[in-house]
Amino acid sequence: MTIRNLARYCRRGALLAGTALLLGACAPSSDELAEGQEPYLRFCASCHGNDGGGKAPAFPPIAGSEWLELGPDAIALVVLGGMSGEIEVAGRTYRGYMPPMRQLSDDDIAGLLGYIGREWASWERLPDSARVAELRPLTDDSRATAGREGLEALLEQVPAP
Known part of the structure; x- marks a missing residue:
C-alpha cells in the first residue's frame, strides 16, 4: 500500500x-423517547412514519386513522396477524401488505400499542403484555388478516378483557 x-x-x-x-x-x-416510542420507531415507523402519517401510496397513516376507533385489541390483532388485501384508511385506498409481527415480544407489542394509544387514539385502556399474550393465539395461522372484514371476524372471537 x-x-x-x-x-x-x-x-x-x-x-x-x-x-x-x-x-x-x-x-x-x-x-x-416517550414510553413505547422506541418499539414503535424500531418496528413501525419505517412504513407508517415517525409521526404516524404513513407513506402513501403503500403504507396507510396511523395518526388520524378511523381504524384506531376499533380499539387496542383490534390494533394488537393487526400487529400480530398482519394485513393483506385492499383497505381504506382516511378516505384513501391502500393495497399494500403488512407482514405479521408475531416475532415481537408481548412486551414490545404492548409498548408500541401504548405509544399509539397515547399519541393518536383516545382508548379507555391501554393494552398490557398479558392482553397481547391472550390475543396471540387468534393469529396463529400463517396467513395475514384479510382486510377489514377479516379483522372484524377476528374481533368476534376476542375474549372480554
Whole structure:
C-alpha cells in the first residue's frame, strides 16, 4: 500500500467517524423517547412514519386513522396477524401488505400499542403484555388478516378483557 492510498483511507475513515458522531449526537437518546416510542420507531415507523402519517401510496397513516376507533385489541390483532388485501384508511385506498409481527415480544407489542394509544387514539385502556399474550393465539395461522372484514371476524372471537 502506498502512502497516497493510506492517506486516502485515513481521510475516508475520519470522515465516516465524524459523520457517525454527528448523527449519533442528533439522534434522540432513549431517555428522550416517550414510553413505547422506541418499539414503535424500531418496528413501525419505517412504513407508517415517525409521526404516524404513513407513506402513501403503500403504507396507510396511523395518526388520524378511523381504524384506531376499533380499539387496542383490534390494533394488537393487526400487529400480530398482519394485513393483506385492499383497505381504506382516511378516505384513501391502500393495497399494500403488512407482514405479521408475531416475532415481537408481548412486551414490545404492548409498548408500541401504548405509544399509539397515547399519541393518536383516545382508548379507555391501554393494552398490557398479558392482553397481547391472550390475543396471540387468534393469529396463529400463517396467513395475514384479510382486510377489514377479516379483522372484524377476528374481533368476534376476542375474549372480554
